[in-house]
Amino acid sequence: MDCVDFVELVTEFLEGALPEADERRFIEHLAECSGCENYLDQFRRTIATTGELTPDNISSDARQQLLSAFKDWKRQ
């Protein structure tokens, strides 16, 4: 396996979706190539950082309307 192939297989590797033989070649390459080792590490850190995003929330007007809609529904 060369680096060109390695960088395209990272998600499949992380998902455990690589066929056994490919996974073995992936790991062999990883052990020998510091550039790809960094690439995999950066991929993991990117995923972790994406997971830390705190999304915007809906406006307080919308929130208030939904809370009243729920209250009205309960009264019915």
Next chain:
Amino acid sequence: MAGARELPPDEVLVRRLRDGDEETFALVLDTWSGGMLRLAMSFVSTKASAEEAVQDTWLAVIRGIGDFEGRSSLKTWVYRILVRTAKTRGSKESRTVPFASLQPEEEGPTVDAARFRPPGERYPGHWAVGQEPRPWPEDYVLRGEVRELIAEALDELPPRLRAVVTLRDVAGYGSEEVCSMLEISPGNQRVLLHRARAFLRRKLEHYLSGVHDVAVGGDERGLR
């Protein structure tokens, strides 16, 4: 707003919602709406429209909670309603996002071919000299800008890539749930996810390699 309070299990949530417990409704509303808003943005053109899709979804949840059968988690059920609602809105805005097959722009390499040694050179297909990914500083996540950068980069992604990476890496869904919500095959889901992640990594790499040369805060804002 409720902070990061732990949600009770689904049976409890559903029972309380059916009983009309306002505090429980406020809790799920505050916990899930942010993620829903981000996901809705994949299907519609404006933030206002995404917010309306989220509102419509909650109204449908209020009306339909009696019919919830518990075959998926409550959150997945709510997200499925959201995807349907946002898709309908998106198609009215002539912004259709077909998910069934991959688009031409979703093929091809995710790393610039110029970074690898060409055929004919020694070790073809390996990182070219000076083009190998360099280790990132250990404390890079401590910089608030990094998260801001990822948030902005998510907005730049094409809709299908954004939808998949938002569900998988922001909202934390497993691949099976995402395939079922978006009606895509596991193989296509992985392709979209990989392209989206590779794009975000490139943005981070670019930022982290330039950060030593430009004022903190980004090059645009650093210039007068």
